Amino acid sequence: MRNEAPPPVQVEFPLQRAFTFAESGPVLLISTRHQDKNNLMTVSCHASMGFEPTLGICLGPWNFSYAALTETGECVVAIPPASLLTRVVDIGNCSGDSCDKFAEFGLTPQPALDVQAQLVAECLYNLECRVVNRSLVKAYNFFVLQGIRAWRDPAPADKRSFHAVGDGTFIIDGEVRDLRHKMTKWQDCI
Numbered sequence: 001m002r003n004e005a006p007p008p009v010q011v012e013f014p015l016q017r018a019f020t021f022a023e024s025g026p027v028l029l030i031s032t033r034h035q036d037k038n039n040l041m042t043v044s045c046h047a048s049m050g051f052e053p054t055l056g057i058c059l060g061p062w063n064f065s066y067a068a069l070t071e072t073g074e075c076v077v078a079i080p081p082a083s084l085l086t087r088v089v090d091i092g093n094c095s096g097d098s099c100d101k102f103a104e105f106g107l108t109p110q111p112a113l114d115v116q117a118q119l120v121a122e123c124l125y126n127l128e129c130r131v132v133n134r135s136l137v138k139a140y141n142f143f144v145l146q147g148i149r150a151w152r153d154p155a156p157a158d159k160r161s162f163h164a165v166g167d168g169t170f171i172i173d174g175e176v177r178d179l180r181h182k183m184t185k186w187q188d189c190i
């Protein structure tokens, strides 16, 4: 049957707002430790790179965490569950230069094994990382991180992560459809 509805018409919007709508994965917490101070920041601008546990994160130089990552070259990338959404947004709206975010937001630092930065015990996953490439930092504030050790909550009360839409709203993971029986070529992933 022919669709009589007119086709939708695209309207232009400010280019500088456009990067946020292509953000790919779940919202992250980046944990750093610098000069004996633990810190956390919220990051939604990131990308998977290749098939190693390698990812890139965009960190603005105005963040306290930027100096920590630049100087120590290491961090923990944590995936928070949806139950932490409000706290994660608050963590991204204050700076570690004036508070202890673990204490302020009731999160538990857990020592990592290969980096000084702390794991976030309440998160679904934690990835100990080292900065392995800084060639895009100057131009794009883009740090390439190599995961060196991975941790997970063995029994999470809330398995959902969440995504930033880019306008201050967030999408929490919804319906889960189990297609593991069709993943015959990718047994290693299940």
Ligand SMILES: Cc1cc2nc3c(=O)[nH]c(=O)nc-3n(C[C@H](O)[C@H](O)[C@H](O)COP(=O)(O)O)c2cc1C
Residues within 6 Å of the ligand: 027, 039, 040, 041, 042, 043, 044, 045, 046, 058, 059, 060, 062, 063, 064, 065, 066, 088, 089, 090, 091, 092, 093, 094, 095, 096, 097, 164
């Ligand atoms: C949902 C959300 C996503 C954010 N994503 C990023 C990001 O990708 N890169 C960035 O530099 N800052 C991002 N921010 C801002 C930082 O988290 C914020 O500047 C934070 O206060 C930095 O903390 P710090 O000064 O303790 O490092 C985001 C904030 C929110 C709320």
